[in-house]
Amino acid sequence: MFLITCPYCGPRDQSEFSNAGEAHIARPTNGEELSDEQWADFVFLRTNPKGLFAERWVHTAGCRRFFNMLRNTATDEILAVYRIGEPRPQVTTAGPVTPSGEAPIGSGNDAVKVMRPGEGTE
Amino acid sequence: MSEALSAVTSDSRRRAPLAHRTAIKAMEGAASMAERAFLGKLVLRVDPAAGDAAVTGIIGVSLPTRACTSTRQGETAILWIGPDEFWIITAPDAQTSLLAGLAEAMAGLRHQLVDVSSYYTAIELAGPRARDMLMKLTTLDLHPRAFGAGQVAGSMFGRTQAVLWQVEADEAEGGPLFRLFVRRSTADYLWCLLAEAGREWGMPRQAPLAGETWQLER
Numbered sequence A: 001m002f003l004i005t006c007p008y009c010g011p012r013d014q015s016e017f018s019n020a021g022e023a024h025i026a027r028p029t030n031g032e033e034l035s036d037e038q039w040a041d042f043v044f045l046r047t048n049p050k051g052l053f054a055e056r057w058v059h060t061a062g063c064r065r066f067f068n069m070l071r072n073t074a075t076d077e078i079l080a081v082y083r084i085g086e087p088r089p090q091v092t093t094a095g096p097v098t099p100s101g102e103a104p105i106g107s108g109n110d111a112v113k114v115m116r117p118g119e120g121t122e
Numbered sequence B: 001m002s003e004a005l006s007a008v009t010s011d012s013r014r015r016a017p018l019a020h021r022t023a024i025k026a027m028e029g030a031a032s033m034a035e036r037a038f039l040g041k042l043v044l045r046v047d048p049a050a051g052d053a054a055v056t057g058i059i060g061v062s063l064p065t066r067a068c069t070s071t072r073q074g075e076t077a078i079l080w081i082g083p084d085e086f087w088i089i090t091a092p093d094a095q096t097s098l099l100a101g102l103a104e105a106m107a108g109l110r111h112q113l114v115d116v117s118s119y120y121t122a123i124e125l126a127g128p129r130a131r132d133m134l135m136k137l138t139t140l141d142l143h144p145r146a147f148g149a150g151q152v153a154g155s156m157f158g159r160t161q162a163v164l165w166q167v168e169a170d171e172a173e174g175g176p177l178f179r180l181f182v183r184r185s186t187a188d189y190l191w192c193l194l195a196e197a198g199r200e201w202g203m204p205r206q207a208p209l210a211g212e213t214w215q216l217e218r
Helices: A036-041 B049-058 B094-105 B131-136 B186-199
Strands: A001-008 A010-011 A019-024 A052-058 A066-072 A078-083 B032-036 B039-045 B070-073 B075-084 B085-090 B111-115 B120-126 B152-159 B160-168 B178-184
Touching: A001 A078, A052 B085, B032 B186, B039 B049, B039 B094, B049 B075, B049 B094, B075 B152, B075 B160, B085 B094, B085 B178, B094 B111, B120 B186, B131 B178, B131 B186, B160 B186, B178 B186
Parallel strands: none
Antiparallel strands: A001 A010, A019 A052, A052 A066, A066 A078, B032 B120, B039 B085, B039 B111, B070 B075, B075 B085, B120 B178, B152 B160, B160 B178
């Protein structure tokens, strides 16, 4: 549970919102010239970063408007919220992309952490 | 505000979503619940800067400019739902002429105007404990300093969505007055859940239509 600041309504509980995937995915304007691979890339392939991620949310139970958010997927820290059409804000993430000591890939949950030789051996 | 609890409509074949319920009260006037059936409800989607003149000309009050607020002119109120979406709440049967008038005034303007009177119903909740009952069901900040008379918010109440509108201030006679606009298919669920939330102040138990129990008793 965390609070999300809707750019129209203000801070509301997460349960009022729905996630709508990665932001800034532009539909190709030259659709008839694209190959199947290029279409598949537009339709299916998304970045899945551990760290800073630009994504769309919709305030389903409130104003029902879409907006963009910059979120750290490893810590759930919300760095910026901005309206559709506004440029992506330049944010500087404080600290490391992932919590200290965590593996650069895999889950943030230590219990299922992917360990590599030489990692996490204090 | 809550004088006419019985449904008023020109068409005797219409049935209110909560027609099988009667108005209920908690002990010592702590809270009361009733359905306000058949209120006229219009959804208006328009750029507020462009559509305000037409709305003011017909209704006599301008669109609310601040988020989550409302404006009111007698029986008719305009609720802010989104930056370009407004609900117009009016007396039963008054929406038909209002719709025609607004449509005429907005001709040539990019807008959408839909009559949703039968899609939603309103549960009216009043009394000094009404706010506490709502607080049990939602994550909204309902403290009086955050949510007062005239304010509007869409949120989750229990497991259903509804739009909450505070009609009367807390200092009004009989305490604050809220209206909850809920889709008719989930109206009975929300009614029973609200009654359950008021149990500690003596609200009578309401058995849900679908037969489920809230299991608050051991």
